[in-house]
Amino acid sequence: MSEPSMGMAGRVNDWGLRWREARWLQQPALLVGGGLLLAMVLASLLAKQISPYDPIAQNLSNTLQPPSPVHWFGTDNFGRDIFTRVLHAVQLDLQIGVLSVLFPMVVGLFLGSLAGYLGGWVETVVMRVVDVFTAFPFLVMVIAIIAILGPGLTSMYVALTLAGWSAYARIARGEILVIKKAEYVQAARALGFSNLRIMFRHILPNIVTPAIIFAMSDIVLVILSTTSLSFLGLGVQPPTPEWGSMIAEGRPFIMTAWWLVTLPGMAIVLVGLGLSLLGDGLADVLRTEE
Amino acid sequence: MEPILEVRNLTTQIPTRRGLLTAVDDVSFTLHKGEIFGVVGESGSGKSMTCRSLLRLLPSSARTVQGSAVYRGSDLLRLPPKAFNQVRGREIAMIFQDAMAVLNPVHRIGDQLTEAMLAHRVVATPAEARARAVELLRKVGIPAPERRLQDYPHQFSGGMCQRLVIAIALSCQPQIILADEPTTALDVTIQDQILKLLIGLQHELGVSLVLVTHDMGVVAQSCQRVAVMYAGQIVEIADTVSLFTAPKHPYTRGLLACVPQLAADGEVLPLTPIPGSPPDLVHPPAGCRFHPRCPLASEECRHGTFPLQQVGQQHVSACIKHEELGLLS
Amino acid sequence: MNDLRAVPPILEVNRLSKRYVMNAGFWQQLTRRPPELLHAVDDVSLRIAPGEIFGLVGESGSGKSTLGRCLLRLVEPTAGQVLFKGVDILQLPRAQMQGMRRKLQIIFQDPYSSLNPRMTVRQMLGEVLSVHRLCPPHRVEARVRELLHLVGLPADAVDRFPRHFSGGQRQRIGIARALAMEPEFIVADEPVSAVDVSIQAQVLNLLIDLKAQLGLTMLFIAHDLSVVQHISTRVGVMYMGKLVEMAPRRLLFSQPRHPYTQGLLLAAPQPDPFHHSTRVALEGEPPSPLHPPAGCRFHTRCPLASDRCRQAPPPLQEIGEGHWVACHHHDLAVWPPPAVTPWAA
Numbered sequence: 001m002s003e004p005s006m007g008m009a010g011r012v013n014d015w016g017l018r019w020r021e022a023r024w025l026q027q028p029a030l031l032v033g034g035g036l037l038l039a040m041v042l043a044s045l046l047a048k049q050i051s052p053y054d055p056i057a058q059n060l061s062n063t064l065q066p067p068s069p070v071h072w073f074g075t076d077n078f079g080r081d082i083f084t085r086v087l088h089a090v091q092l093d094l095q096i097g098v099l100s101v102l103f104p105m106v107v108g109l110f111l112g113s114l115a116g117y118l119g120g121w122v123e124t125v126v127m128r129v130v131d132v133f134t135a136f137p138f139l140v141m142v143i144a145i146i147a148i149l150g151p152g153l154t155s156m157y158v159a160l161t162l163a164g165w166s167a168y169a170r171i172a173r174g175e176i177l178v179i180k181k182a183e184y185v186q187a188a189r190a191l192g193f194s195n196l197r198i199m200f201r202h203i204l205p206n207i208v209t210p211a212i213i214f215a216m217s218d219i220v221l222v223i224l225s226t227t228s229l230s231f232l233g234l235g236v237q238p239p240t241p242e243w244g245s246m247i248a249e250g251r252p253f254i255m256t257a258w259w260l261v262t263l264p265g266m267a268i269v270l271v272g273l274g275l276s277l278l279g280d281g282l283a284d285v286l287r288t289e290e
Numbered sequence: 291m292e293p294i295l296e297v298r299n300l301t302t303q304i305p306t307r308r309g310l311l312t313a314v315d316d317v318s319f320t321l322h323k324g325e326i327f328g329v330v331g332e333s334g335s336g337k338s339m340t341c342r343s344l345l346r347l348l349p350s351s352a353r354t355v356q357g358s359a360v361y362r363g364s365d366l367l368r369l370p371p372k373a374f375n376q377v378r379g380r381e382i383a384m385i386f387q388d389a390m391a392v393l394n395p396v397h398r399i400g401d402q403l404t405e406a407m408l409a410h411r412v413v414a415t416p417a418e419a420r421a422r423a424v425e426l427l428r429k430v431g432i433p434a435p436e437r438r439l440q441d442y443p444h445q446f447s448g449g450m451c452q453r454l455v456i457a458i459a460l461s462c463q464p465q466i467i468l469a470d471e472p473t474t475a476l477d478v479t480i481q482d483q484i485l486k487l488l489i490g491l492q493h494e495l496g497v498s499l500v501l502v503t504h505d506m507g508v509v510a511q512s513c514q515r516v517a518v519m520y521a522g523q524i525v526e527i528a529d530t531v532s533l534f535t536a537p538k539h540p541y542t543r544g545l546l547a548c549v550p551q552l553a554a555d556g557e558v559l560p561l562t563p564i565p566g567s568p569p570d571l572v573h574p575p576a577g578c579r580f581h582p583r584c585p586l587a588s589e590e591c592r593h594g595t596f597p598l599q600q601v602g603q604q605h606v607s608a609c610i611k612h613e614e615l616g617l618l619s
Numbered sequence: 620m621n622d623l624r625a626v627p628p629i630l631e632v633n634r635l636s637k638r639y640v641m642n643a644g645f646w647q648q649l650t651r652r653p654p655e656l657l658h659a660v661d662d663v664s665l666r667i668a669p670g671e672i673f674g675l676v677g678e679s680g681s682g683k684s685t686l687g688r689c690l691l692r693l694v695e696p697t698a699g700q701v702l703f704k705g706v707d708i709l710q711l712p713r714a715q716m717q718g719m720r721r722k723l724q725i726i727f728q729d730p731y732s733s734l735n736p737r738m739t740v741r742q743m744l745g746e747v748l749s750v751h752r753l754c755p756p757h758r759v760e761a762r763v764r765e766l767l768h769l770v771g772l773p774a775d776a777v778d779r780f781p782r783h784f785s786g787g788q789r790q791r792i793g794i795a796r797a798l799a800m801e802p803e804f805i806v807a808d809e810p811v812s813a814v815d816v817s818i819q820a821q822v823l824n825l826l827i828d829l830k831a832q833l834g835l836t837m838l839f840i841a842h843d844l845s846v847v848q849h850i851s852t853r854v855g856v857m858y859m860g861k862l863v864e865m866a867p868r869r870l871l872f873s874q875p876r877h878p879y880t881q882g883l884l885l886a887a888p889q890p891d892p893f894h895h896s897t898r899v900a901l902e903g904e905p906p907s908p909l910h911p912p913a914g915c916r917f918h919t920r921c922p923l924a925s926d927r928c929r930q931a932p933p934p935l936q937e938i939g940e941g942h943w944v945a946c947h948h949h950d951l952a953v954w955p956p957p958a959v960t961p962w963a964a
């Protein structure tokens with residue numbers, strides 16, 4: 001037998017390898033985006049230390065103050081410090097963003113992969129349902145579902161999941177149809193692995209990448225749509241600080257006190273920026289891994 | 291033998307994530323008028339990059355950093371773009387491996403065939419171009435050519451597409467055709483048809499053909515002279531018969547020993563593989579690039595440069611130990 | 620190996636067919652247009668004796684891969700039997716088929732797509748060993764190294780991902796993965812078509828070594844006749860889903876009797892500058908597999924075609940010891956062909 005040789009791979013020393021594995025460290029977009037989000041989360045965790053005000057207690061003698069060294073973002077119509085409320089809302093808003101994308105992602109990936117992998121009538125049924133769900137305008141469906149279930153965080157998650165899964169199912173099915181043809185999936189079948197194992201070990205890890213990349217931009221959209229929900233009084237209920245409901249509550253004052261709407265809006269923009277940078281960076285890293 | 295294209299010290303580099311990749315490294319050769327010149331080598335050895343450098347069809351990041359290619363007294367690599375466009379397509383045409391990818395799926399075959407002729411003003415009127423297109427299709431062996439002009443590429447099979455691409459290359463009566471693996475994507479019986487078509491046309495029209503391939507069989511069946519490429523460099527150039535009977539480079543010899551041959555009696559000889567695999571062109575080995583895989587390698591092979599040296603009439607090799615190779619039995 | 624009939628075959632394929640239904644989309648169902656059928660493999664029978672390497676050649680689309688995959692039920696055949704050691708595996712219920720998979724393995728053509736990009740070599744081989752409990756957990760590591768050694772990969776390959784290997788090395792990993800199952804029968808589907816010439820010989824020699832060392836039986840698929848000649852003990856030639864000729868290696872290459880086999884042999888460019896011809900070996904192209912010609916499927920390209928060929932499909936018949944040909948006029952197919960003239964002085 002011929003001499004075993006590592007060719008080009010053989011000369012790559014371990015450090016070279018590690019450094020290349022650690023490609024995520026070399027992605028400015030990833031670092032900046034991640035850093036931005038991390039900073040926001042940290043600030044909200046330290047909210048009590050950063051700002052002396054209470055996010056909920058009203059102070060009616062101090063309403064609608066413009067931004068100043070005392071109240072950086074000014075105060076609202078109940079005299080609450082807006083900066084404090086924006087800080088306190090970070091965790092809730094990120095939680096809403098992440099969970100409202102995670103649930104539909106899991107459901108969508110599962111059903112979409114099932115459809116793509118099994119094919120046949122399962123695929124037909126799932127994809128017809130996907131078509132129906134996609135046909136409804138996103139917000140209309142969310143509002144309708146919350147209207148049925150009654151306002152609140154749980155019904156919001158349910159509604160966003162029901163309205164959002166179909167996009168992930170489409171992605172998953174499309175990717176699976178490609179991967180299913182890849183010979184390593186055929187190889188796994190030839191090796192006698194069970195369908196479950198092939199699905200979870202050999203197929204899903206390879207379709208999660210595009211799904212995650214899509215999810216990053218989806219989170220921003222979801223946070224924005226919670227704003228619309230709060231507008232209609234269907235989202236997070238006052239007085240809990242949440243950017244969407246803050247904007248909704250500040251709307252009547254937009255001509256006289258711009259800071260009520262604009263500054264929480266800035267927070268959403270910042271999160272959006274952080275997430276899309278993170279998404280871009282992640283996309284680069286994950287794509288080049290193959 | 292009259293030279294028609296003289297390539298000297300051609301070097302093309304591509305920046306990659308891992309560093310600068312020298313895809314074509316100091317390549318020199320002369321193409322003679324009316325010959326079929328083979329360029330053979332393994333995947334990644336720089337055959338396509340050499341052709342693309344000559345026609346200035348490189349990927350956007352790649353740069354030809356050195357060298358000249360003299361055609362009719364002017365250096366193709368330094369011609370101003372306008373003048374170069376007069377040459378490319380008209381005097382020097384290229385045939386690519388993947389014909390399907392080269393043809394534009396939304397345009398009719400007739401239009402694609404007449405486009406270059408009209409652009410280069412080889413013909414005066416569209417009617418004349420059409421007549422020539424029919425004649426060209428007939429020449430490359432497409433039946434009922436008048437009717438096929440209205441077709442789209444997807445209505446053609448792979449072999450017919452390759453015939454069509456050849457017809458397009460011939461349309462402006464070029465002096466030189468660079469054919470980059472024109473038959474690699476085809477089945478063996480179709481490959482045989484296309485090769486024989488190319489050889490016949492070359493004979494008939496007297497064009498000079500550079501035939502890039504990785505298949506020693508294709509070289510033996512069609513070329514008069516051959517250059518062997520390894521890791522971006524030409525390591526040997528010889529007339530076909532000398533190359534196959536008395537190769538003067540261990541790599542060439544290794545290639546010949548590792549391709550299975552059909553034997554009339556069905557008996558087979560064991561193959562001698564070349565150990566290892568081709569080097570990484572970002573960090574090529576120092577000295578002779580073949581030394582990690584070469585059975586004759588010794589200390590002096592690990593350092594210095596290895597230019598092509600005359601080792602016979604019409605025969606050059608980059609190996610300093612070519613004398614030790616002897617005749618192949 | 621000549622006296623095949625004496626040994627019971629390890630694998631017997633009887634009248635195997637695979638039809639794909641094309642255009643069976645929603646619209647077609649709605650309009651009740653009959654779907655078109657593509658006969659990828661059409662009524663193929665063959666037997667493979669233990670220890671044989673059966674080479675299967677043909678142009679792309681002739682049905683080689685489909686046949687190979689049917690043998691492992693990676694593709695479900697439409698009709699026919701596949702007997703492995705006398706058991707019809709097409710009738711096996713799922714659970715028993717999983718067990719059978721251990722004995723039947725496949726090596727793929729594309730060393731780039733046949734390995735999961737996210738698994739290291741250790742994970743890939745380890746998974747096979749542990750899922751099928753092929754060796755006790757504490758032995759897995761050692762067995763992985765043993766397998767790597769067997770296919771000529773260095774031990775430090777275990778923690779690398781497929782992207783860190785060259786084409787030839789990946790092909791070795793694919794072979795190691797198949798061998799991990801300790802199979803008795805391997806389908807090698809063009810294992811050297813996508814690797815470099817200088818690596819091709821390494822992989823071929825490895826397969827020949829392994830066959831001798833482990834007593835494997837193999838169906839070796841290729842489109843390159845010289846590769847098949849090099850490795851096989853017996854050879855079958857396919858054209859448009861049909862087996863058109865089958866014979867022991869020496870016989871097939873020295874006395875091919877089917878006009879298509881002869882055309883293939885003449886068309887293969889030989890690395891020998893003293894041996895060429897200006898004549899095109901076979902004119903024409905294979906017709907659309909959706910509308911195969913009536914009678915002999917080769918008649919549109921065959922130099923010997925007669926009216927009979929256009930009407931009746933020729934049966935595969937034995938014309939000599941172990942030499943099967945499907946041609947009405949096999950006795951007219953002269954070999955070697957007269958007048959092979961050099962084209963240039």
Ligand SMILES: Nc1ncnc2c1ncn2[C@@H]1O[C@H](COP(=O)(O)OP(=O)(O)OP(=O)(O)O)[C@@H](O)[C@H]1O
Binds near residue numbers: 333337338349504571
């Ligand atoms: N666009 C590109 N970006 C980066 N590297 C490239 C690019 N194109 C080619 N290369 C590299 O340049 C080298 C030479 O490539 P080239 O395509 O000329 O090889 P080749 O001899 O034609 O091979 P093949 O037989 O596979 O066609 C290879 O190492 C290849 O990886």
Ligand SMILES: Nc1ncnc2c1ncn2[C@@H]1O[C@H](COP(=O)(O)OP(=O)(O)O)[C@@H](O)[C@H]1O
Binds near residue numbers: 657659679685908
């Ligand atoms: N999944 C499929 N669906 C439809 N047609 C297929 C499928 N797989 C293969 N075919 C067709 O079956 C024929 C034989 O294919 P294949 O066995 O892959 O040929 P080969 O391996 O000889 O190149 C071809 O015409 C091909 O297009």
Ligand code: SF4
Binds near residue numbers: 580585586
């Ligand atoms: S120069 Fe040395 S290493 Fe290079 S081919 Fe010749 S003998 Fe081998």
Ligand code: SF4
Binds near residue numbers: 925
């Ligand atoms: S049966 Fe007729 S057409 Fe078919 S191969 Fe034989 S001679 Fe040719």
Ligand SMILES: [Mg+2]
Binds near residue numbers: 337338339470471
């Ligand atoms: Mg190329």
Ligand SMILES: [Mg+2]
Binds near residue numbers: 683
């Ligand atoms: Mg195939």
